[in-house]
């Protein structure tokens with residue numbers, strides 16, 4: 185459902201700007217960009233915190249064996265990547281929902 189017959193442009197569900205090719209209830213590209221930036225900033229902060237916690241845990245709890253240290257480092261890196269992706273995805277959805285204008289939901 186890209187467009188309704190007779191209405192080539194629909195208002196953005198967030199800022200209300202009329203944009204051609206927008207489906208009813210969608211956000212305009214500018215709003216999507218802004219939401220993604222906000223979500224990415226938050227994700228960066230949270231993932232950094234989570235990574236530091238895991239790094240501290242690994243540092244103090246892992247025995248000083250070389251191959252265990254390597255696994256620990258991999259776990260720390262994986263924490264950063266995964267937490268960042270998950271938080272940014274979730275934050276995008278949450279921000280998108282809380283700034284929605286209009287609508288009956």
Ligand SMILES: [Zn+2]
Nearest residue numbers: 196199212215
């Ligand atoms: Zn917009």
